[in-house]
Amino acid sequence: MLDELNARLLKGELLPAVVQDIDTKDVLMLAWVNKEAFDATLHSKRATFWSRSRNELWEKGATSGNFQEIAEIKFDCDADSILYLVRSHGPACHTGEQTCFHNQVENS
């Protein structure tokens, strides 16, 4: 199955990566991973993404200090989405909230 994930990344696909806190199990954020970001994450053991807006490699916490240490990496049955299980140093969200998913749909 890892071959399938690697094949997608080698083809240049940009895959969604869910970040989950391994201790609290909260979902912290969702960002995007290409081959470069995936390789950087494996190498540095820090969650690293591809910024679609800045079009560049983005190590979470490189400027804020709120990096996310990789505990485990999983991927799904279609090998087209990734789950980073992390130990979070500081809040995930730029607003200061622990998780980026802090908006709730009422009556949901």
Add this chain to the structure above:
Amino acid sequence: MLDELNARLLKGELLPAVVQDIDTKDVLMLAWVNKEAFDATLHSKRATFWSRSRNELWEKGATSGNFQEIAEIKFDCDADSILYLVRSHGPACHTGEQTCFHNQVENS
């Protein structure tokens, strides 16, 4: 913030939706949501997606019976990804595993 999410959906954007079990807090799967799928989810209270491969609305469990009852819906700070917190009836994965994220990257 909900205005921003609705604006994206009205523009025809297809957004990633993470599905998390509200009891175990396991991340079960990631699928895609457009306006039609979001509206259907709000209406039926069952996690509903847009299938990119079949190009059609897809209520999770409509054929398998393993539907996902919506407990809460959250969305992130950029209003471009969604989190369905669900009570899962049966396994999420077509392989029979509880979660689609059952593949682990070794040495991660």
